[in-house]
Amino acid sequence: MNTHTHTDTDRCAVITGAGSPRGIGLATAARLAADGFAIAILDIDGDAASAAAEQISAEYSVPTLAATADVTSEESVDQAFAAVEGSHLPPVTALVNNAGITAPTRFADITLDEWRRIFAVNVEGTFLATRRALPGMRERGHGRVVNLSSVSAQRGGGVFGGSHYSAAKGAVLGLTRALAREAAPDGVVVNAVTPGFIGTDITAGKLTDERRAQLIEEIPVGRGGDVADVAGLIAYLCGPEVGYVTGATFDVNGGSHIH
Template sequence: MPVTDLTAVVTGAASRRGIGRATAHALAAAGWNIAVLDLDEAAAKESADEIAARHGVHAVGLACDVTDESAVAAAADALAADPRPVGALVNNAGITSPTRFLDVEAAEWDRVFAVNVRGAFSITRALAPGMVERGFGRIVFLSSVSAERGGGVFGGVAYSAAKAAQLGFARALAREIGPNGVTVNSVAPGLIDTDITGGALEGERKAALLAGIPVGRSGRVSDVADLITYLCRAESGYITGATYDVNGGSHIH
C-alpha cells in the first residue's frame, strides 16, 4: 500500500518550532497523510490545517495526553475509524528536566518517565497491533544524545535515563515485530534549535556547546525531520533496531 493511502502519527507535533511539527511537514511532503496528537487540541488542529493546506494531504489534529490511557484509547479509536490506516508512528512527545540527581524529587522523576517512556509505550501499544496485522509499519523513537553520552547537554539524570529506556524499548520491539514488516528505529538528536529548553541554552553556555560541535552550528529541526522521514519510507524496510545520531559530530562513538 503506497504511503499516500496511509497515515503517519506524530505525537507532540503542535509546537511551532518543534521537531514534531517539522517531521509532520516532512512526512506530508513525502505523501503521507498526517495525524497530529498533542496535549493542546487547538494547536494540534491548527498544525493539521497548516499541513493539509501546504501539502495537499489529509491531516487531522487530535487532543491526546499520552500519559492518559483513556485519551490514548480515544485517539486510537478515532484513527481506526479513518479509512487511511496508520502506517507510521513517530514517538516525539517528550519533556526534559535539567534537575541534578541529588536534587530531583520522585514526582519529577516519575513525570519525566511518564511522558517519555510510559507515554511512548501507551501509544505504541495502541497502534502497533494494526501495523503487525497489515504487515507494514514504521515506528521511530525520538531519543537524545543525552541517552548515549550520559546527559551533559541540557537534561539531567532523569531525562538521560528515560531517553536511554527508549533505546532499549525500540531495539527489543524491533526484534519482536520485525518479522511482521514493521521496523523500529531511534533518532538521537544533539543540540537542536527548539523551544524545549525554554531559552536556558543561550549566551556563554550555548557558545561553549557550539565550540564542541565539529560542524560549527546547532541543529535545525529539518535535520532531524528529514532523517525520520527517510526511516519511514517503504524502501527503508531493511533498517531496524538502529539508533541514528543527529548531533553535528558532538558525540562520535
C-alpha cells in the same frame, strides 16, 4: 478533533507531540506530508494540534487530523487512536513517538514526582502509543515506528536535560531494540533517532548565551542543529527503503558524540 481532506493517499503517519510551532514533530509532519503521507497530529494541547493540522493541510494538500492526547494516559491515547482509525485517513503505516519533556534538574534536587513525570512522558508515552498502533501494523504486514531518544542517553547528559532525562531516553533505546526483534517477523521495523543540540522550544530561553556558545563550540560542524535536520531522517525511517533496517539508532548531533 479536527479533520481536513484534500488529495488521496494510502499512507498515514501519526506523530505525537507535534503541536509546537518550532518542534521536531511539526517539522516531521511537514516532511512526511511532502512525501505524500496523510498526517495525524496528536498533542496534549488540542488547539496547537489543530493549528498544526490546518497548516499542514493548507501547505501540502494531504488529509490531516488533529486530536488531543495526553501520552501518559492509556485512555487518552486509546481515544486519540480511535479517532484516527474512525476518520477518513488511511490506515496507520508510520508512528513517530516524538512527545517528550525534559528538565535540567541536578540529581540531588530531583523529586520522585519529577522523576516519574519525565519517565511517564518519555517512556510510558512511547509504550502506550506504540502498543496502540502496533496491532494494525502487524495485521497489515507493514509498519514503521520511529522513537525519539536523545544524545543525552548516549553521553550521559551534558546538553540540557538532567540524569532523569538521560535515563528515560536510554530506556527508549532499550525498548526500541527489544521491540524491533519482536515486530520484525510481522513486517514492522522499529528504529530510534538521537538528536543532539537542536533549536526547539524545549531549550528556547532556557540557556544563557554563554552556555549556548559553549555547546556550539563542542560541535564539530560548528553549529546547532535545526528541526529539519532531524525531520529528514525521520521521514526516511518512515519510508519504503528501510524494510531491512531495524533496531538501529541514528545520530543527528553534528559530531558532538561519535561512537
